[in-house]
Amino acid sequence: xxxxxxxxxxxxxxxxxxxxxxxxxxxxxxxxxxxxxxxxxxxxxxxxxxxxxxxxxxxxxxxxxxxxxxxxxxxxxxxxxxxxxxxxxxxxxxxxxxxxxxxxxxxxxxxxxxxxxxxxxxxxxxxxxxxxxxxxxxxxxxxxxxxxxxxxxxxxxxxxxxxxxxxxxxxxxxxxxxxxxxxxxxxxxxxxxxxxxxxxxxxxxxxxxxxxxxxxxxxxxxxxxxxxxxxxxxxxxxxxxxxxxxxxxxxxxxxxxxxxxxxxxxxxxxxxxxxxxxxxxxxxxxxxxxxxxxxxxxxxxxxxxxxxxxxxxxxxxxxxxxxxxxxxxxxxxxxxxxxxxxxxxxxxxxxxxxxxxxxxxxxxxxxxxxxxxxxxxxxxxxxxxxxxxxxxxxxxxxxxxxxxxxxxxxxxxxxxxxxxxxxxxxxxxxxxxxxxxxxxxxxxxxxxxxxxxxxxxxxxxxxxxxxxxxxxxxxxxxxxxxxxxxxxxxxx
Ligand SMILES: [Zn+2]
Numbered sequence: 001x002x003x004x005x006x007x008x009x010x011x012x013x014x015x016x017x018x019x020x021x022x023x024x025x026x027x028x029x030x031x032x033x034x035x036x037x038x039x040x041x042x043x044x045x046x047x048x049x050x051x052x053x054x055x056x057x058x059x060x061x062x063x064x065x066x067x068x069x070x071x072x073x074x075x076x077x078x079x080x081x082x083x084x085x086x087x088x089x090x091x092x093x094x095x096x097x098x099x100x101x102x103x104x105x106x107x108x109x110x111x112x113x114x115x116x117x118x119x120x121x122x123x124x125x126x127x128x129x130x131x132x133x134x135x136x137x138x139x140x141x142x143x144x145x146x147x148x149x150x151x152x153x154x155x156x157x158x159x160x161x162x163x164x165x166x167x168x169x170x171x172x173x174x175x176x177x178x179x180x181x182x183x184x185x186x187x188x189x190x191x192x193x194x195x196x197x198x199x200x201x202x203x204x205x206x207x208x209x210x211x212x213x214x215x216x217x218x219x220x221x222x223x224x225x226x227x228x229x230x231x232x233x234x235x236x237x238x239x240x241x242x243x244x245x246x247x248x249x250x251x252x253x254x255x256x257x258x259x260x261x262x263x264x265x266x267x268x269x270x271x272x273x274x275x276x277x278x279x280x281x282x283x284x285x286x287x288x289x290x291x292x293x294x295x296x297x298x299x300x301x302x303x304x305x306x307x308x309x310x311x312x313x314x315x316x317x318x319x320x321x322x323x324x325x326x327x328x329x330x331x332x333x334x335x336x337x338x339x340x341x342x343x344x345x346x347x348x349x350x351x352x353x354x355x356x357x358x359x360x361x362x363x364x365x366x367x368x369x370x371x372x373x374x375x376x377x378x379x380x381x382x383x384x385x386x387x388x389x390x391x392x393x394x395x396x397x398x399x400x401x402x403x404x405x406x407x408x409x410x411x412x413x414x415x416x417x418x419x420x421x422x423x424x425x426x427x428x429x430x431x432x433x434x435x436x437x438x439x440x441x442x443x444x445x446x447x448x449x450x451x452x453x454x455x456x457x458x459x460x461x462x463x464x465x466x467x468x469x470x471x472x473x474x475x476x477x478x479x480x481x482x483x484x485x486x487x488x489x490x491x492x
Contacts, residue, residue, distance in 0.1 A: 074117045075313055075433055076392075076399045076406055078110075085110040085401040093403060100418045104285065104381050105273035107404015108300030113268070116306035117313065122163045124174070130155035132215060135208035137201075137466035140457070142247065143171065143240050149207055150174045150236070156214050158227060164235070165307025168258045171240040173307045176210055180217065181228030187320035187489050189481055191234040192308065195263050195324065195386055196255045196292075197242025198455045201444045201465045202325030205474050206236040213478050226482045229491045233315045238386070239263055239304055252456030253291050257304055260289025261296040264324075267309070268300045268405040269388035270397055270417040271338070276379030285381045295384050299405055308386055316393040320485045321350070321438040324387050327454055330446035331370040334439070336391060338378045338417070340427045343435075350438040357480045358472040365446045367472060378417060387439050394434040395423075436488075444468060 088096065090106045097103070131152050135141075141149075154161035158180040163172045179186065191209075193202025210232060217223040237243060241258040245251070256262050265273065265285075273295045275281045286293040296302055300309065316322070332354055335347030351369045358367045377383050389406070397406035400414040407414035410429040420426065445454030445468065452460040454468075469475065486492060 073314070073317070074310075075317060076397060077117070078399045078401060079409065079412070087404045088402050097416060097418055099277070100416070101274060101276040101279070101379065103274050103403075103418070104281075104287065105295040105384075106298045107400075108268045108298060109404060110399070110401040112300060112306075113399055113401075113404070116300065116309050119165055119307065119310055121175075121310075124151060124161045124163050124172075125154035126151050128155060133211060134215075135204065135211050137204045137208060137469055138459075138462050140459075140462070141204070143237065143244050146203065146207060146237060147172065147174070149211065150176060153211060153214055156218065158217060158224070159214055164311050166303055167239070167241045168303050169241045171244075173235065173238070173240065173304060175311055176232070176234045176236065178210060178214060178227060178232040178234075180224050181231075183228070183231075185318055186229060186231045187485055187491070188231045188233045188315050188318050189478070189485065190312075190315055190319050190322040190390075191232070191236075191325065192238055192323070192386060193234075193236045193325045194243055195238040195304075195308075196326055197239050197257070198246050198252055198255050199325075199327030199445070200243070200246075200457045200461070201327050201454070201468070203237045203243070204462075204465055205325060205444070205469060206234050208469065209474060209478050210234060210236075212475070223479075226479075226486070230320070230482055230485055231318075232478070233311075233319075235308060235311060238308055241304075247457055250456075250458075252453055252458075252461075255292040256290065256294065257302050259296075259302065260291065260294055261302045261305075262286075262290075262293050263302055263304050263308075264386060265293060265295040265382065265384040266299060266302050266305045267384045267386055267389035268399070269383055269385065269392050270406050270408060271378035271388060272299050272384035272405060273381060274379060274383070274418045275381045276376070276418060276421070279376055279379045282380040282382045293382075299384060309389065312386070312390050313393055316390055316437065317433050319390075319394070319434060319437050320489060321440070321481065322387060322390045323439075324385075324441045326441055326443045327445040328443045329454075330365060331368045331443050333370050333387075333441040333443070336378065336388070336423075337376050338420070338422050340423050343423075346436070347439070351440060353484060354440060354442070357477060358474075360473055362471060365448060367446075370443065376421075379421065385441070387441050390437070391439055394432060394437040394439075396431045396433050444472070 087107055087109050090103060094102045133149055133152055150161050153159045153176060158178055160177045162175045164175045165173045167173060191206050193206045194200060217227055239257055242254055242256055246254050284293050288294060332351045334351030335344050355367055392406040397408050400407045403416060407416060408426060408430060410426055447454060454461060454464050
């Protein structure tokens, strides 16, 4: 079974954990003595004056030097009778559902889904006092520089950093957890960035927001009090290989992962890569590996997607919000085309609350709510977004082995969403695990005529990222969202 941690695996993990603990102590002792430092201790104040440990010193900070975490829960585990876990080949699935439409990509094999949910996370930290690092968005950071910033953050009180998986090229994918209260059930503000490789601002913005906040929390009692009630969970760089490919080539074009899979089409959400009868296939779709729009050889195929899937499942049951940061220009996508009417209104409200933060004091090129009326995201062949997956998990959808994707469950049976245009008709059958979650895609980087391209990572582009960060109040986003969350969740 994959949806519960049985006694045996618990004992096994415990044993592994103890072995790792021993390994950590040994590795830490070697590292510390080689650096001439004292024992590891998380401290309240970051000291900017002490000698820096450079990332070259971090040889021991690989997975051999990390805690192994126990398995987490898996809310989308199938509830259907599992006599037959066979994935329907694409032609069979299309034959079976031809009265409703067609699928453009085959789903995820059940064994792979199980493997994704059983991935082990490793806690990553480097011993020592934290360096006071201020992220400067105008500066160039390679991925290894970001890795160092994240590992350095793990030295601060209230911060844990996890390796939640590897990219296709073997790079670590990190999740940062900020929580001063040790409250497992505290509401989470979730952030995910740079799932699209050329959209660099998301990773920089998330790392800057979090590192500035963490440094502030070391000396600010009020911030610590808020962080004892609310957790931040973030994956700043969801697509590290694609990021580095753009840097190596000087490109502003590459959006996919190293295999040309558009990770934001690769999720096994219910509406992924399906075209309803009577609907026009979105032109922004692709059936071959490319810089954009290719959903993969099958849904859920990419290692990066698999790492995010488990991270999403772990936190969504407790999430207040899920925000994915992209860079296609000046606005917010909020809500689903096929959503329940009351949820559509709630999503719009969340979008407007975010707009009020971003546009405060802004007189030109304001952010707006984006609605592409020519798109039906559930039936136009796109979907497969991380946000769509987060939504489906929150709505209580379950994995269906025959279609290899999440499906809403009606009277114990998975209903392929290609069958209906709106959830309104089945809303009383749904059993959401987090009905009030707020989900948004923020598209930063307004294109201004005659100004440089906001995509990519040139010096000019970084200058724009820096200017827009302050212009659109990203420096105030977390405190403002804390206030929203405390009010909405009654955390006073
Ligand atoms: Zn994007």
